Amino acid sequence: MTTTDTGVTPSMIDPRVPIVNDFSIVAATENGSGSQTANNTLIRAIFKMGISVSGKNLFPSNIQGLPTWYTIRVSHQGYTARREQAEILVAFNPRTSEEDLAKLPSGGVCVHPDDLKFANPRSDVIYYPLPVKELVKQINPPQNLRDYLANMAYVGALTELLSIDRAEIEAALMHHFNGKRKAVDLNLAMVDSAIEYTRNNLPKQDPFSVAPLNMTSGQMLIDGNTAAGIGSVVSGVSVVAWYPITPSTSLVDAITEYAPKLRPAVDGKVNYAIVQAEDELAAAGIIVGAGWAGCRAMTATSGPGISLMNEFGGLAYFAEVPIVIWDIMRMGPSTGLPTRVSQGDILSAYYLGHGDSQHVCLLPGSMTECFEFAGMAFDLADRLQTPVMVLSDLDLGMNNWMTDPFTYPEQPLDRGKVLNTEAFEAFLAEKGSWGRYRDIDGDGITYRTILGNQHPRAAWLGRGTGHNENAVYSERNDDWQRNMDRLTRKHNTARTLVPAPVVEHVPGARVGIIAYGSTHDAVREARDYLRAHGVESSYMRVRALPLNDDVTAFMAQYDEVYVVELNQDSQMMQLLAAHAPVHAGKMRPVNLCDGLPLTAVFVLNRILQHRNAL
Amino acid sequence: MTTTTNRPTNRIGLTTQDYQGGTSTLCAGCGHNSVTSQIIAACYDLSLDPRQVVKMSGIGCSSKTPAYFLNRSFGFNTLHGRMPSVSTGVALANRTVLPIGVSGDGDTGSIGLGQFKHMMRRNVPIVYIVENNGVYGLTKGQHSATADIGQNLKYAGTNELPPIDICVEALAADCGFVARSFAGDAKQVRELLKAAMSFEGTAVIDIISPCVTFNNQDDSTKSYGYGKQNEERIQDITFIQSYEEVQVDYEPGSEQMVKLHDGPMIKLRKLDRDYDPTNRWQAIQLMEEARNKNEFVTGLIYINETRPTLQQTMQLIDTPLAYQDDAQLRPSREAFARVMGEF
Numbered sequence: 001m002t003t004t005d006t007g008v009t010p011s012m013i014d015p016r017v018p019i020v021n022d023f024s025i026v027a028a029t030e031n032g033s034g035s036q037t038a039n040n041t042l043i044r045a046i047f048k049m050g051i052s053v054s055g056k057n058l059f060p061s062n063i064q065g066l067p068t069w070y071t072i073r074v075s076h077q078g079y080t081a082r083r084e085q086a087e088i089l090v091a092f093n094p095r096t097s098e099e100d101l102a103k104l105p106s107g108g109v110c111v112h113p114d115d116l117k118f119a120n121p122r123s124d125v126i127y128y129p130l131p132v133k134e135l136v137k138q139i140n141p142p143q144n145l146r147d148y149l150a151n152m153a154y155v156g157a158l159t160e161l162l163s164i165d166r167a168e169i170e171a172a173l174m175h176h177f178n179g180k181r182k183a184v185d186l187n188l189a190m191v192d193s194a195i196e197y198t199r200n201n202l203p204k205q206d207p208f209s210v211a212p213l214n215m216t217s218g219q220m221l222i223d224g225n226t227a228a229g230i231g232s233v234v235s236g237v238s239v240v241a242w243y244p245i246t247p248s249t250s251l252v253d254a255i256t257e258y259a260p261k262l263r264p265a266v267d268g269k270v271n272y273a274i275v276q277a278e279d280e281l282a283a284a285g286i287i288v289g290a291g292w293a294g295c296r297a298m299t300a301t302s303g304p305g306i307s308l309m310n311e312f313g314g315l316a317y318f319a320e321v322p323i324v325i326w327d328i329m330r331m332g333p334s335t336g337l338p339t340r341v342s343q344g345d346i347l348s349a350y351y352l353g354h355g356d357s358q359h360v361c362l363l364p365g366s367m368t369e370c371f372e373f374a375g376m377a378f379d380l381a382d383r384l385q386t387p388v389m390v391l392s393d394l395d396l397g398m399n400n401w402m403t404d405p406f407t408y409p410e411q412p413l414d415r416g417k418v419l420n421t422e423a424f425e426a427f428l429a430e431k432g433s434w435g436r437y438r439d440i441d442g443d444g445i446t447y448r449t450i451l452g453n454q455h456p457r458a459a460w461l462g463r464g465t466g467h468n469e470n471a472v473y474s475e476r477n478d479d480w481q482r483n484m485d486r487l488t489r490k491h492n493t494a495r496t497l498v499p500a501p502v503v504e505h506v507p508g509a510r511v512g513i514i515a516y517g518s519t520h521d522a523v524r525e526a527r528d529y530l531r532a533h534g535v536e537s538s539y540m541r542v543r544a545l546p547l548n549d550d551v552t553a554f555m556a557q558y559d560e561v562y563v564v565e566l567n568q569d570s571q572m573m574q575l576l577a578a579h580a581p582v583h584a585g586k587m588r589p590v591n592l593c594d595g596l597p598l599t600a601v602f603v604l605n606r607i608l609q610h611r612n613a614l
Numbered sequence: 615m616t617t618t619t620n621r622p623t624n625r626i627g628l629t630t631q632d633y634q635g636g637t638s639t640l641c642a643g644c645g646h647n648s649v650t651s652q653i654i655a656a657c658y659d660l661s662l663d664p665r666q667v668v669k670m671s672g673i674g675c676s677s678k679t680p681a682y683f684l685n686r687s688f689g690f691n692t693l694h695g696r697m698p699s700v701s702t703g704v705a706l707a708n709r710t711v712l713p714i715g716v717s718g719d720g721d722t723g724s725i726g727l728g729q730f731k732h733m734m735r736r737n738v739p740i741v742y743i744v745e746n747n748g749v750y751g752l753t754k755g756q757h758s759a760t761a762d763i764g765q766n767l768k769y770a771g772t773n774e775l776p777p778i779d780i781c782v783e784a785l786a787a788d789c790g791f792v793a794r795s796f797a798g799d800a801k802q803v804r805e806l807l808k809a810a811m812s813f814e815g816t817a818v819i820d821i822i823s824p825c826v827t828f829n830n831q832d833d834s835t836k837s838y839g840y841g842k843q844n845e846e847r848i849q850d851i852t853f854i855q856s857y858e859e860v861q862v863d864y865e866p867g868s869e870q871m872v873k874l875h876d877g878p879m880i881k882l883r884k885l886d887r888d889y890d891p892t893n894r895w896q897a898i899q900l901m902e903e904a905r906n907k908n909e910f911v912t913g914l915i916y917i918n919e920t921r922p923t924l925q926q927t928m929q930l931i932d933t934p935l936a937y938q939d940d941a942q943l944r945p946s947r948e949a950f951a952r953v954m955g956e957f
Contacts, residue, residue, distance in 0.1 A: 220954075220957035221957065222957055230953065233945065234944065234945055234950065235943075235944075236938070236940070236943030236944065238707070238935040238936070238938065238943070239703060239706050239707060239935065241699075241702075241703065258953060261949060261952070261953055262945035262949050262950065262953060263943075263945050263949075264949070265929070266931070268929060269929050269930060269931045269932070270928075270929055270930065270931065271930075271931050271935060271938050271942055271943070272935070273706045273928045273930060273935065275702070275706070275736075275928075277699070277732075278728060278729070278732040279728070281696065281699070281729075282696075282698075282699040282702075282728075282729055282732065283699075284699075285692070285693070285696045285698075285699025285700045285702070285703065285729070286699050286700070286702045286703040286706070287703055288692075288699075288700055288703060289690070289692075289699065289700035289701060289702060289703020289704040289705075289706075289707065290703035290704065290706055290707040290935075290936075291703070292690055292700070292703070292704065292707075293668075293703065293704045293707035293708050293934075293936050294707055294708070294934075294936030294937070295703075295706070295707040295935050295936045296943070297703065297707070311693055311696075312693065312696070315692065315693055319690075405954045405957070406954060408947050408950050408951075409944075412940050413940050413943065413944075449688075450688075450936065451668055451688040451704070451707075451708055451711060451936070452665070452708060452710070452711065452934065452936065452937065453665070453688075454665055456665075456686050459664070459665070459685070459686050459687055459688045459689075460688065460689075461669070461680060461681055461688070461689040461690070461691060462688075462689065462690040462691065462692075463690070463691040464691070464692070464693065465691065472636075473681060
């Protein structure tokens with residue numbers, strides 16, 4: 001284990017002790033300056049050297065000109081969570097350079113354009129000034145590409161300083177520009193020129209470097225929104241309706257990009273529709289209509305969109321319409337921090353709608369789950385005839401994560417209890433009659449006919465108003481109560497169908513940690529640090545709502561239960577307390593609500609603080 | 615479908631009984647009940663298969679009416695003002711069915727105005743009926759957004775604000791079928807419905823449909839008395855299904871024929887004014903003049919079937935998206951492997 005992240009920030013990095021494959025780089029640039037190409041090139045090159053990486057983009061809600069920070073973590077232990085501090089700063093944004101410099105640890109590294117002057121230069125930092133303007137001038141790129149190309153200077157400098165494989169830089173550029181040689185060569189010329197300058201003029205003074213490992217072979221880099229988009233196309237989505245909102249937009253972009261590749265047009269015609277609606281209300285309405293009429297229909301949105309979809313959530317729950325809603329959570333309340341991560345929609349999603357409604361919510365915690373839960377969400381929605389929410393977040397959705405490639409689903413699509421014309425005939429022959437909301441099997445899930453069924457008795461009128469088992473309008477108290485009881489029964493059936501939590505019991509542990517979603521990697525790392533502090537911990541990663549008996553059993557087994565989440569009000573802890581009130585007193589919150597992804601150090605320190613107070 | 619009665623049957627062997635729905639729970643004499651009757655009559659006359667119709671509505675008195683016609687059709691009574699979006703989803707899922715939507719002036723002119731406009735912008739194929747009475751009935755008599763200036767109600771007092779004109783909104787959105795009628799003019803309602811049901815695209819019919827309980831006093835522009843006294847038809851409308859008459863007699867000059875995509879025709883006999891409903895600018899002018907002169911003009915205001923429908927714009931396959939099976943919905947293993955290879 002390194003000394004850097006065990007809970008105490010080192011006061012000094014010793015330049016004489018090599019640090020290989022265990023550090024973070026933060027590139028501070030201006031939004032819209034093209035730094036994403038530079039950052040993607042760096043992270044991919046290191047990743048392809050077989051070293052574990054993660055990339056987190058901290059960006060403003062803005063098109064161009066505001067500060068943005070991209071952090072690449074390199075870790076031979078395979079840790080991918082954000083760290084509190086980066087050792088290597090690329091100070092390419094004069095507006096934040098003073099603050100950025102101040103955050104470096106002693107002995108840290110600062111790569112900067114040579115015309116950037118620090119008002120408060122630190123003597124305990126190693127500087128590598130680059131003549132960026134001069135290097136750009138030598139390459140002489142077209143005027144409109146000058147700013148973009150400037151960022152490639154730090155790619156070249158870091159390639160030389162950290163011993164990044166130059167061949168992997170070239171391969172990463174080829175990947176980024178889809179093999180367009182002209183663009184690759186232009187960028188590569190800048191990289192090479194910076195490599196040469198660094199080699200000849202900037203002698204290595206710092207201890208940081210990368211060295212090839214074999215941790216990443218067979219893996220790929222992807223973001224969760226792309227994984228979810230591909231997963232949705234693979235799982236038969238037919239109608240997508242959406243309204244642009246950060247950080248969910250790239251999920252629909254991925255569907256738009258991959259649907260033609262995965263389900264190509266036949267004679268110029270396609271079997272899916274992607275509609276940009278006028279608002280999230282209409283997006284929800286369109287998928288409710290399409291889901292009701294028998295399609296796999298979905299939307300992707302974020303908190304403000306969820307608020308607007310409230311009424312439709314209730315209608316779909318009560319009229320029992322299968323739809324899938326992806327909520328890529330960002331920081332609220334209100335417009336909040338549109339480009340910062342949060343897990344703040346747990347309660348509003350679970351209870352979407354007025355009156356009594358509880359929704360099935362899936363909580364992906366990895367790229368594989370973003371992909372697989374896309375299909376599972378449709379299967380559950382069809383099986384349960386109800387909305388299924390998938391609660392991802394900005395960190396999962398928009399940042400780069402390593403993952404094994406996804407596997408082609410072998411299971412057929414589960415379309416649930418749908419009676420087509422023939423099945424309806426058979427049903428009538430066996431049961432004598434049919435009612436849309438009649439619970440034949442005792443699981444709360446009723447038999448559904450779909451528009452186009454040719455049997456003259458198969459039609460029904462969907463509605464959000466009170467109805468009896470035959471879908472006929474009813475204000476009778478007993479009809480209402482019976483229907484609500486059945487919906488509760490159905491929700492309890494959902495408990496048995498949703499993905500179970502992933503539980504790791506450690507013998508002898510008194511501490512149990514509960515987390516979900518994007519916090520998984522920070523918790524995984526924090527448990528190693530806890531162990532170094534003599535604290536063994538067991539771990540349960542919740543993957544869905546409603547909660548089930550596994551959750552209760554885990555809580556029962558430990559004296560101290562820490563619930564890790566990225567919101568102010570401990571939303572999951574509230575649900576856990578309601579689910580297993582007898583164990584509620586054992587729970588302690590470990591919640592971060594500052595808009596940043598969780599760090600292992602935060603989890604470690606918070607748990608140690610709680611323990612000290614016991 | 616078989617029937618055992620000896621009533622007259624239509625081309626597909628159904629009686630009017632086969633197009634009925636449940637018993638109306640609206641007030642006796644409500645204009646909406648007349649419209650319901652004409653929907654049943656139009657569907658019967660056109661020999662529409664009820665299984666190929668989907669009934670849509672929002673919330674309000676008018677939106678209850680899909681329960682009162684076409685019991686053999688599927689339908690969805692949605693949210694207040696949100697029938698357009700849900701209908702859009704239904705139309706995308708199943709392009710082979712005909713949506714018949716019933717809305718009201720609150721549902722369309724107030725809470726649902728945005729969705730109404732965007733539905734027309736997308737040209738979602740639907741017969742969109744607005745049963746317009748200028749008043750909120752279920753909540754006991756507030757002015758609606760289509761109430762004329764000076765409309766006086768017992769509970770809500772006098773309306774001071776200008777009305778939203780459903781037809782003008784439709785014209786502004788480039789809706790391809792815009793009509794206005796009066797619930798007391800059964801024949802015109804029926805002929806317009808038949809034309810709308812045969813139109814490819816969004817067809818809006820704004821039907822002044824009096825509320826006998828809250829807004830039927832003679833000074834109300836939405837009353838039976840006012841309508842009967844003041845209705846001014848811009849043409850006599852006859853809908854002709856093409857298979858009925860191959861040769862259609864009409865008098866050039868005094869009559870105009872409008873041909874629809876599958877062959878049916880609308881015969882328009884000119885009345886007092888020289889009016890061409892294929893001219894959008896003239897349509898807007900007619901509406902504006904009628905508003906200035908307080909005229910209650912009815913008829914086919916505008917027709918233009920050239921705009922592509924949403925399904926055409928989206929280049930959807932001919933079979934309903936909802937009928938795709940696993941083999942069609944899953945990508946091939948090769949395509950999947952190729953995409954994985956890109957990463």
